[in-house]
Amino acid sequence: xxxxxxxxxxxxxxxxxxxxxxxxxxxxxxxxxxxxxxxxxxxxxxxxxxxxxxxxxxxxxxxxxxxxxxxxxxxxxxxxxxxxxxxxxxxxxxxxxxxxxxxxxxxxxxxxxxxxxxxxxxxxxxxxxxxxxxxxxxxxxxxxxxxxxxxxxxxxxxxxxxxxxxxxxxxxxxxxxxxxxxxxxxxxxxxxxxxxxxxxxxxxxxxxxxxxxxxxxxxxxxxxxxxxxxxxxxxxxxxxxxxxxxxxxxxxxxxxxxxxxxxxxxxxxxxxxxxxxxxxxxxxxxxxxxxxxxxxxxxxxxxxxxxxxxxxxxxxxxxxxxxxxxxxxxxxxxxxxxxxxxxxxxxxxxxxxxxxxxxxxxxxxxxxxxxxxxxxxxxxxxxxxxxx
Numbered sequence: 001x002x003x004x005x006x007x008x009x010x011x012x013x014x015x016x017x018x019x020x021x022x023x024x025x026x027x028x029x030x031x032x033x034x035x036x037x038x039x040x041x042x043x044x045x046x047x048x049x050x051x052x053x054x055x056x057x058x059x060x061x062x063x064x065x066x067x068x069x070x071x072x073x074x075x076x077x078x079x080x081x082x083x084x085x086x087x088x089x090x091x092x093x094x095x096x097x098x099x100x101x102x103x104x105x106x107x108x109x110x111x112x113x114x115x116x117x118x119x120x121x122x123x124x125x126x127x128x129x130x131x132x133x134x135x136x137x138x139x140x141x142x143x144x145x146x147x148x149x150x151x152x153x154x155x156x157x158x159x160x161x162x163x164x165x166x167x168x169x170x171x172x173x174x175x176x177x178x179x180x181x182x183x184x185x186x187x188x189x190x191x192x193x194x195x196x197x198x199x200x201x202x203x204x205x206x207x208x209x210x211x212x213x214x215x216x217x218x219x220x221x222x223x224x225x226x227x228x229x230x231x232x233x234x235x236x237x238x239x240x241x242x243x244x245x246x247x248x249x250x251x252x253x254x255x256x257x258x259x260x261x262x263x264x265x266x267x268x269x270x271x272x273x274x275x276x277x278x279x280x281x282x283x284x285x286x287x288x289x290x291x292x293x294x295x296x297x298x299x300x301x302x303x304x305x306x307x308x309x310x311x312x313x314x315x316x317x318x319x320x321x322x323x324x325x326x327x328x329x330x331x332x333x334x335x336x337x338x339x340x341x342x343x344x345x346x347x348x349x350x351x352x353x354x355x356x357x358x359x360x361x362x363x364x365x366x367x368x369x370x371x372x373x374x375x376x377x378x379x380x381x382x383x384x385x386x387x388x
Contacts, residue, residue, distance in 0.1 A: 044182045048189030056194060057232050059085040082194055099266045106260075227357045234353040242272040245279065245312050252308060258301055259293050260286070274348055277336070279309060327356040 024031045039046075063081035193200060208217040246269025253261035268282035283305045291298035327335070332352055339351030370380070 044185035045189055047182060047186030049193065051186055052190035052193040052197075053231065054235060055082075055085055055089070055190065056197070057235050058088060059194060062088075078195055082191065096266050096270060099262055102263075223357070223361065226360060227353070230356045230360070231353040234356070238273055238349075241312075241316055242269045244316055245269060245272050245308070248308055248312070249305075252304055253301070256300060256304060258290060258297055258304075260289050264289065264301075277340075277348070279305075279312070283309075327352065327359055331355055331359060 059081050062084050063077055066077045066081055205217075205221065208220055212220065246265040249268050250261050250265035253264060258264075264282070264286035267285055268279055271278040271282035271285075274281070283302065286305075287298045287302055290301050332355075335351040335355040336348045339347030339349070341347070343350065
């Protein structure tokens with residue numbers, strides 16, 4: 001191999017990277033703490049970028065229909081689209097809370113109304129135990145209990161719990177204040193991103209072409225555009241699928257005269273934003289609310305849910321969401337499982353489009369390698385069925 005400046009530079013980078021990786025492995029707790037510290041600092045800006053990406057999907061559609069042919073008022077199109085997007089999001093959240101709030105209130109009042117009857121049944125059961133009271137009294141008298149020692153231990157335990165409760169309460173208040181401030185800063189940062197997204201995109205392209213070779217910069221931009229299309233399609237498809245599923249439940253529960261039809265439909269629509277497992281969470285909450293009124297109707301609701309879930313899983317989700325991200329069903333399940341294990345609910349939402357991007361890149365790479373090696377299609381296509 002000819003030793004020139006580029007080869008020496010590459011070899012030096014490999015050696016330095018290997019040394020840095022070895023040092024990181026040797027000091028893994030310190031590296032993890034440093035990464036957590038950096039993420040804590042960047043948390044408002046990362047949250048703002050995520051909010052901006054989510055709001056950009058409806059905002060882009062609204063902006064496209066505002067003054068499409070007008071020459072005046074173009075400068076107001078972007079701020080007006082942002083305001084209308086925020087009004088729409090707040091309106092949806094307000095409508096959901098107005099539907100869920102009274103339904104939960106009615107369920108709580110229904111449970112509270114059944115408490116006296118439950119207490120009467122408990123009293124009757126306790127009265128039926130009177131015949132065993134002499135035996136119980138004899139057993140208690142035969143026990144030797146050091147009440148002084150027990151009282152001292154109880155006082156110590158209460159003091160310990162009180163101290164831990166105060167420290168936990170202080171930490172909880174600090175966490176709430178920190179979370180609210182992070183959300184507010186992130187929300188304001190997302191507004192700046194949305195109002196200046198073309199300028200920021202142009203500056204990002206300048207940085208890529210300034211730091212990377214032209215071919216690598218082109219490839220990086222291609223991957224970023226693919227990721228943007230995939231994540232946007234997944235977000236819009238997931239919201240559309242949730243609305244369709246919630247509407248199906250409202251209609252079906254109204255037909256079968258089940259209580260809390262609108263409430264359960266909204267709950268399932270909200271929880272269905274979590275891929276695959278979200279609707280089951282809504283089913284559990286809905287079944288619990290209906291069981292308070294009539295347990296048999298709760299059983300009917302569970303059967304109805306299983307039937308609609310089959311329709312949703314086999315017809316709605318593959319066409320609305322699966323086709324939008326271009327990811328086969330088996331990899332959707334794998335992405336949800338892996339994302340849930342690593343990052344919880346956020347991981348379930350994030351890993352489906354991420355795996356879709358990786359799947360598309362790997363598919364293009366494999367196709368390129370097959371074309372480069374000139375492998376005939378007959379070698380990797382499905383084999384014809386064998387004749388018996």
